[in-house]
Amino acid sequence: MKVVLAGGSGLLGRHLVTALVAERHFPVVLSRDPACAARRLPRGALVRRWDPGGDPIAWAGELGGADVVVNLAGESVGTWPWTERRKRLLRESRLRPTSALVAALGELAPDRRPRVLVSASGTDLYEGRDDEPATEESPAADTFLARLCQEWEAAALQAEPLGLRVVTLRTSLVVAPGAPALERLVLPFRLFLGGPIGSGEQWFSWVDVEDAVGLVLRAMHDPGLSGPLNVAAPDPRRQRDVARALGAVLGRPSRIRTPAWLVRLVLAEQATLLLGSRRVWPDTALRAGYRFRRPRLEDSLAAALAASRLSSQPA
Numbered sequence: 091m092k093v094v095l096a097g098g099s100g101l102l103g104r105h106l107v108t109a110l111v112a113e114r115h116f117p118v119v120l121s122r123d124p125a126c127a128a129r130r131l132p133r134g135a136l137v138r139r140w141d142p143g144g145d146p147i148a149w150a151g152e153l154g155g156a157d158v159v160v161n162l163a164g165e166s167v168g169t170w171p172w173t174e175r176r177k178r179l180l181r182e183s184r185l186r187p188t189s190a191l192v193a194a195l196g197e198l199a200p201d202r203r204p205r206v207l208v209s210a211s212g213t214d215l216y217e218g219r220d221d222e223p224a225t226e227e228s229p230a231a232d233t234f235l236a237r238l239c240q241e242w243e244a245a246a247l248q249a250e251p252l253g254l255r256v257v258t259l260r261t262s263l264v265v266a267p268g269a270p271a272l273e274r275l276v277l278p279f280r281l282f283l284g285g286p287i288g289s290g291e292q293w294f295s296w297v298d299v300e301d302a303v304g305l306v307l308r309a310m311h312d313p314g315l316s317g318p319l320n321v322a323a324p325d326p327r328r329q330r331d332v333a334r335a336l337g338a339v340l341g342r343p344s345r346i347r348t349p350a351w352l353v354r355l356v357l358a359e360q361a362t363l364l365l366g367s368r369r370v371w372p373d374t375a376l377r378a379g380y381r382f383r384r385p386r387l388e389d390s391l392a393a394a395l396a397a398s399r400l401s402s403q404p405a
């Protein structure tokens with residue numbers, strides 16, 4: 091299968107491309123910086139330049155004859171403070187590429203169009219709705235990221251009238267070797283300063299990178315799947331349990347609480363990434379018979395942190 095990946099040079103894209111190459115598919119990555127992307131991707135992936143804000147004529151042809159388009163493009167929500175400018179960029183970096191892809195798909199003759207669009211979204215959509223685990227049927231929250239996820243999904247669903255099956259990946263925090271979000275969680279533990287954040291009562295949803303990739307592959311191949319797909323392990327935890335698990339896996343203490351006021355003082359609105367509650371259940375995946383490879387947080391953390399250690403050791 092020819093699979094075109096927009097934003098495929100990032101964390102999830104790199105793991106997905108590796109799996110696609112191993113399965114003898116033909117991945118084509120659209121990147122704003124092909125030279126840099128090619129250095130990060132495994133051999134066997136073709137990299138093409140695209141500018142989602144510019145004229146699609148230069149890249150739209152790449153979509154012709156593809157079987158699947160996977161859209162992972164978007165600026166990271168965790169790296170820089172959420173100034174108004176940054177929030178605009180977070181929004182535009184998701185909506186513009188998604189709309190550009192859909193517009194380019196619309197320009198293709200129907201018999202040249204891919205059959206499937208798998209497009210990123212996030213479990214932030216459910217933030218704070220944690221009386222019971224959120225399934226794909228649960229209502230959306232009313233926060234900046236929740237509204238953005240809804241707009242992002244709505245933009246992707248514009249491909250349905252073009253005849254594509256559309257799956258939106260409501261992804262939780264991806265546990266992977268070297269994942270920037272995981273590294274930020276782990277750092278205080280490495281410094282012997284780890285522990286619960288705020289009350290520690292808030293729910294934390296996560297997914298092992300192998301299952302994130304497994305679920306994208308399932309979304310690509312399974313004609314029965316369309317609409318939202320929770321990409322989360324069936325093991326949401328309270329944040330204090332996550333702290334305990336990190337301490338146990340790293341062999342470090344996990345009792346030093348970081349007060350919520352301090353997190354809010356430093357991160358302002360962005361504090362929601364640490365203090366917000368996300369209790370997500372992968373209902374659709376389980377009903378579709380997907381079997382999680384790493385369903386337990388401790389196993390996923392141990393695998394990711396062991397692989398990070400190996401890759402940081404001198405050769």
Ligand SMILES: NC(=O)c1ccc[n+]([C@@H]2O[C@H](COP(=O)([O-])OP(=O)(O)OC[C@H]3O[C@@H](n4cnc5c(N)ncnc54)[C@H](OP(=O)(O)O)[C@@H]3O)[C@@H](O)[C@H]2O)c1
Nearest residue numbers: 097099100101102121122162163164165183210261263264
């Ligand atoms: N990883 C997670 O824990 C997680 C959780 C929930 C949701 N998600 C979502 O899933 C998607 C993939 O996640 P990821 O961790 O692989 O993300 P990532 O590592 O940050 O990579 C995203 C890719 O998007 C492209 N990109 C960045 N800014 C862009 C912009 N302004 N315009 C167009 N493209 C841009 C980049 O590709 P080029 O530089 O090559 O163009 C980058 O490699 C993201 O949209 C993310 O929001 C991820």
